Amino acid sequence: xxxxxxxxxxxxxxxxxxxxxxxxxxxxxxxxxxxxxxxxxxxxxxxxxxxxxxxxxxxxxxxxxxxxxxxxxxxxxxxxxxxxxxxxxxxxxxxxxxxxxxxxxxxxxxxxxxxxxxxxxxxxxxxxxxxxxxxxxxxxxxxxxxxxxxxxxxxxxxxxxxxxxxxxxxxxxxxxxxxxxxxxxxxxxxxxxxxxxxxxxxxxxxxxx
Amino acid sequence: xxxxxxxxxxxxxxxxxxxxxxxxxxxxxxxxxxxxxxxxxxxxxxxxxxxxxxxxxxxxxxxxxxxxxxxxxxxxxxxxxxxxxxxxxxxxxxxxxxxxxxxxxxxxxxxxxxxxxxxxxxxxxxxxxxxxxxxxxxxxxxxxxxxxxxxxxxxxxxxxxxxxxxxxxxxxxxxxxxxxxxxxxxxxxxxxxxxxxxxxxxxxxxxxx
DNA sequence: GTCTATAGTGGGATAGAC
DNA sequence: GTCTATCCCACTATAGAC
Numbered sequence: 001x002x003x004x005x006x007x008x009x010x011x012x013x014x015x016x017x018x019x020x021x022x023x024x025x026x027x028x029x030x031x032x033x034x035x036x037x038x039x040x041x042x043x044x045x046x047x048x049x050x051x052x053x054x055x056x057x058x059x060x061x062x063x064x065x066x067x068x069x070x071x072x073x074x075x076x077x078x079x080x081x082x083x084x085x086x087x088x089x090x091x092x093x094x095x096x097x098x099x100x101x102x103x104x105x106x107x108x109x110x111x112x113x114x115x116x117x118x119x120x121x122x123x124x125x126x127x128x129x130x131x132x133x134x135x136x137x138x139x140x141x142x143x144x145x146x147x148x149x150x151x152x153x154x155x156x157x158x159x160x161x162x163x164x165x166x167x168x169x170x171x172x173x174x175x176x177x178x179x180x181x182x183x184x185x186x187x188x189x190x191x192x193x194x195x196x197x198x199x200x201x202x203x204x205x206x207x208x209x
Numbered sequence: 210x211x212x213x214x215x216x217x218x219x220x221x222x223x224x225x226x227x228x229x230x231x232x233x234x235x236x237x238x239x240x241x242x243x244x245x246x247x248x249x250x251x252x253x254x255x256x257x258x259x260x261x262x263x264x265x266x267x268x269x270x271x272x273x274x275x276x277x278x279x280x281x282x283x284x285x286x287x288x289x290x291x292x293x294x295x296x297x298x299x300x301x302x303x304x305x306x307x308x309x310x311x312x313x314x315x316x317x318x319x320x321x322x323x324x325x326x327x328x329x330x331x332x333x334x335x336x337x338x339x340x341x342x343x344x345x346x347x348x349x350x351x352x353x354x355x356x357x358x359x360x361x362x363x364x365x366x367x368x369x370x371x372x373x374x375x376x377x378x379x380x381x382x383x384x385x386x387x388x389x390x391x392x393x394x395x396x397x398x399x400x401x402x403x404x405x406x407x408x409x410x411x412x413x414x415x416x417x418x
Numbered sequence: 419g420t421c422t423a424t425a426g427t428g429g430g431a432t433a434g435a436c
Numbered sequence: 437g438t439c440t441a442t443c444c445c446a447c448t449a450t451a452g453a454c
């Protein structure tokens with residue numbers, strides 16, 4: 001249990017440095033843009049400037065690559081969510097902050113978020129990816145708890161179907177990874193603020209009634 | 210050009226009857242639930258109770274199957290959208306009706322809608338599926354036109370970013386195909402009404418300010 | 419319209435040299 | 437840590453009998 005025995009994987013998680021992390025970044029981009037099944041190990045190797053066989057010095061399999069990419073993202077996001085709940089007892093600001101942090105995640109883990117969206121259903125059929133369903137369920141518990149708290153406190157409409165509202169927000173926020181460009185003119189903060197505004201007050205002109 | 214020469218495909222489009230349509234329904238369900246690439250022609254044949262070679266008596270290729278499934282849905286939805294615009298000059302009711310009709314589409318073409326969502330990006334790389342991008346662009350024009358009209362007429366907030374609002378609505382509505390169950394307790398109409406309410410007036414308690 | 423049989427291709431993964 | 441060479445398998449698609 002000395003420092004010497006720290007696995008290469010743990011080291012990668014901390015610093016994101018080294019060849020292993022480079023290869024994961026390359027693989028992640030391909031998995032996200034072309035899909036996990038459509039991406040071949042030969043393509044990953046080509047993009048890295050090596051031959052496909054050499055990849056197996058670093059990873060057991062193609063599945064191991066996507067596994068590590070997803071775990072890194074999910075570990076991070078779980079921690080962030082817990083922190084938001086601790087720091088924001090008020091439901092309305094908590095929801096707004098969860099949305100902002102979701103866009104920050106797309107900024108930091110754009111490929112992992114896309115892979116999580118696109119491939120969870122396929123991957124979840126394998127035992128080693130059971131944790132994907134568990135993570136999704138945990139996210140749902142976090143968001144719906146905040147929505148229900150806000151409803152009790154009178155911040156959100158009493159006639160709201162909480163589960164439906166959760167799906168509504170989740171689908172809108174997380175799906176934007178398909179078009180959201182972290183390097184584009186719309187910053188994560190701008191999009192997040194617009195989305196918070198629509199969620200809370202709708203698209204109608206307030207003077208209307 | 211006599212009736213005798215009507216292609217089997219044209220006939221299928223009209224009535225949805227015959228062996229060809231049965232096979233397409235089976236393939237569509239598999240493509241939607243497991244993904245296009247993850248579904249093998251052998252699985253389709255198994256589900257149909259025949260051998261994989263026999264499928265090629267009906268279809269050129271796996272791609273031809275998904276092509277026909279998608280075209281049927283897109284042709285239908287295009288016609289519906291045009292009709293909504295003609296029947297509803299008022300922007301607010303037009304948006305509400307577009308949303309309702311989207312849920313009806315998920316009711317009628319659940320598999321085609323899912324395939325369109327999940328596989329467009331992959332399929333669009335092939336020339337024969339160029340029409341998928343064109344259809345997506347046409348949907349965008351339809352929805353943003355209504356949003357802009359509503360903004361000019363004072364129904365929607367002037368500070369709304371129309372393109373962002375469109376993506377917001379599109380992502381929310383069409384992504385719900387992943388969890389929406391046409392035979393479940395939530396009917397298309399109930400979900401559509403809740404969504405229209407959130408879009409227009411938000412989740413906040415109105416008495417608040 | 420379906421079956422038998424199989425061609426042809428490209429995929430993930432491995433063993434051992436360097 | 438990468439390369440050479442290659443195995444083995446599953447897949448799409450085809451040809452021709454029934």
